[in-house]
Amino acid sequence: ETGVTQTPRHLVMGMTNKKSLKCEQHLGHNAMYWYKQSAKKPLELMFVYNFKEQTENNSVPSRFSPECPNSSHLFLHLHTLQPEDSALYLCASSPGQGLNTEAFFGQGTRLTVV
Amino acid sequence: SQQGEEDPQALSIQEGENATMNCSYKTSINNLQWYRQNSGRGLVHLILIRSNEREKHSGRLRVTLDTSKKSSSLLITASRAADTASYFCATDDNQGGKLIFGQGTELSVKP
Numbered sequence: 001e002t003g004v005t006q007t008p009r010h011l012v013m014g015m016t017n018k019k020s021l022k023c024e025q026h027l028g029h030n031a032m033y034w035y036k037q038s039a040k041k042p043l044e045l046m047f048v049y050n051f052k053e054q055t056e057n058n059s060v061p062s063r064f065s066p067e068c069p070n071s072s073h074l075f076l077h078l079h080t081l082q083p084e085d086s087a088l089y090l091c092a093s094s095p096g097q098g099l100n101t102e103a104f105f106g107q108g109t110r111l112t113v114v
Numbered sequence: 115s116q117q118g119e120e121d122p123q124a125l126s127i128q129e130g131e132n133a134t135m136n137c138s139y140k141t142s143i144n145n146l147q148w149y150r151q152n153s154g155r156g157l158v159h160l161i162l163i164r165s166n167e168r169e170k171h172s173g174r175l176r177v178t179l180d181t182s183k184k185s186s187s188l189l190i191t192a193s194r195a196a197d198t199a200s201y202f203c204a205t206d207d208n209q210g211g212k213l214i215f216g217q218g219t220e221l222s223v224k225p
Contacts, residue, residue: 002156033213043157043202043215056212090156092213100144100164100206103213105156 003027006091006106014114015081021109023074023091029104031097032074034066037088037108049074050097081113119216120203126222133190135219137203138183144206146179146186147213151200160188160201195225 004025013019023032034046048056049068063085065077074091088110092103121136137146145164149157163170163179163186170177176189190197202218 002158004156006156035215040217042217045212045214048212088154092157097212098144098206100162102147102159102162103157103204104159105149107156108154110154 002104002106004091004093004104004106006089006109008109009107010110010112012112012114013078013081015083017081018077018079020078021076021089021091021111023076023093023106025072025093025104025106027093027104029093029095030071031094031099032068032071033092033094033103034074034076035090035092037090039087043090047076048097055097078111081111083113086111086113120201120219122219123217124220124222126224127193129193129195129223129225131193131223133193133197133221133223135188135201135203135221137186137188137216139186139203139205139216140184141207143181146177147204147206148175148177148186148188149202149204149215151202151218153199157202190221193221193223195223197221198223 007022031050036044046060047066063080067075088108090108091106094103119138147162148160151157161172174191179186200218202215204213204215
C-alpha cells in the first residue's frame with residue numbers, strides 16, 4: 001500500500017461514453033502525475049500537476065481531460081475514446097516536482113474501450 | 115523525449131542466482147530510480163541514486179550509476195521466486211523533474 005488510491009480498478013466503456021478516473025493521496029504531496037501503460041510499451045507520461053497547476057501536457061489528445069481540484073485529488077475525464085486507448089492508467093504523486101525524490105504509484109485503472 | 119532503455123528485455127534465472135539489469139539514458143539527469151511492477155499492478159519504488167553518487171545498496175539490491183556512459187545497473191543478489199516482476203529504470207531530468215521510464219526488464223525467477 002503506497003498511500004495513493006485509484007478508482008475504479010477496472011473500467012469497460014464504449015467509445016461514446018464519458019467516464020472519469022479518480023486518484024487520491026493523503027501523503028501531503030504537492031505533485032501528481034498521470035501515466036499510460038500500454039502492452040509492450042514504456043510508461044508514457046501524460047500530465048503533471050504541481051501545487052494544483054498543470055505543468056506538463058505531453059501532447060495528449062483532448063479526449064483526455066485532467067482535473068486537479070486540490071493537491072490530494074486528481075481526475076482524468078474520458079470522452080469519446082478509441083479502442084487503442086485501452087491501457088493501464090497509473091496515477092503517481094511525489095512531494096513536489098523536481099525535488100529529487102521518489103514517486104508513489106497507485107495500483108492503476110485497467111481501462112478497456114469497446 | 116528522454117527515455118531509459120533497459121537491457122535485457124527479459125531475463126530468466128534460477129532461484130539463488132544473481133540478476134543484473136542495465137539501463138541507458140540520453141541526457142543529463144538529477145537522479146535515476148529503479149521501480150518494480152508485479153503483473154498489472156502499480157509500480158513500487160526500489161532505490162534512487164543521485165547523479166553525484168556512483169553506487170548504492172539496499173538489502174539485496176545494488177545499483178551503480180556511470181554518468182559518463184549514461185548508464186546504470188541493478189543487481190539483485192540471491193534471487194527468490196518472489197522477485198519475479200518487471201523492473202523499470204526512470205530518470206528525473208533537470209528540466210522540471212519529470213520521471214521518464216524505460217521499457218522495463220521482465221525478470222522470471224524459477225524455484
